[in-house]
Amino acid sequence: MRFALTIAMPMLGLTLAGTALAGGHFTDSLTFHPAGCEKVRECYLDGTFHYVDSKGKDWKAQKDDKTDGASIQDWAxxxxxxxxxxxxxxxxxxxxxxCDRHVRNMLWTHWVFYDGLLASHVSPAKAKIMYAAILIGGPKWIDLIPGKPCKQGTACIQSVSKVKLPNGAIVTTAEDAHSVIARGPQYDEPEVKAAIEEIRQKIESNPDAVSEEDILTEARKLPQNQFFFDNIDGVVINPPQNDIPQ
Known part of the structure; x- marks a missing residue:
């Protein structure tokens, strides 16, 4: 069973609604090393592992990638x-x-987890709960986008030092070498746990009444998430004057 995915992301110029394939599909077998690694939640992939999502986009994890399994905290x-x-x-x-490499947009990356759950025949209700948990408490990142250099004698409209980062967020480098603002998961924060529990109850009560848009709306409500959702297209940073060729 598939749900119509209708997360609107006008800031990205993307629409997850529209014509979809029949469903996503995984194209490889999945095995780990070392033996018994699942017990300590530190496993490494034996080989490359591909997923083609329900929109036809290809995703892959690489040999020797590390995984700790699905992001399910003890309390959940x-x-x-x-x-x-x-x-x-x-x-x-x-x-x-x-999530580890930040080479694709945060919303797309979290959505593909949801899409992959449905492709794995997880019930729509449970897939929505897990998707909500990821959007509400999971890792966050947005791009830092190089702007135009400032002319001599003028002030840059924005530099990294002028961006007020949320608590716990840092400026770091993605695997493809572009810069991002990133923050790790916050599943154990009291307000995050409360928000996940609230939407879990709503979904379990009536899964069809909670849309993907509703889930995104709930994730945006937490103050610590607003910076990332408000700047989902990225933050433009102007290079300082001393970086401009004379």
Whole structure:
């Protein structure tokens, strides 16, 4: 069973709604090393692992990528399941690869986890709960976009030092060498746990009444998330004058 995906992202010029394929599909077998790594939640892929999402876009995790399984905190395992549950793990491996490398947009990366869960025959209700948890408490990142150099004698409209970063966020470098503002997951923060629990109850009560847009709206409500969602297209940074060729 598939849901019509209608997350509107006008700032990106992207629409996840529209004509979709019948469903996403994984194209490789998934195995890990060393033996028994699932017990300590530190596994490495034996080979490259591909996923083609329901829009036809290809995603892949690479040989020797590290994964800790699906992002299911201890307090949530009673109603979600174990991090290395076979029904979750394939989507989690793809999601981990892009969360660690920041080479694709945050919203697309979190959405592909949801899409992969549905392709793995996770129930729509549980897939929505897990997707909500990722959007609300999962890792966040946005691009730093190089702007035009400032002319001598003028002030740059913005530099990295003038960007007020959320608590816990840092400026770092993605695997493809572009700069990003990133922050790790916050699943154990009290307000995050409360928000996840609230939407879990709504979804379990009536899954069809909670859309993907509703989930995104709930994730945006947390003050610590607003910076990332408000700047999902990225933050333009002007190079300082001393970087401009004379």
């Amino acid at each position: 395992q009673s109603f979600i399941g174990e991090p290395f549950d076979p029904i979750f793990i394939r989507a989690a491996v793809i999601h981990d690869h892009y």
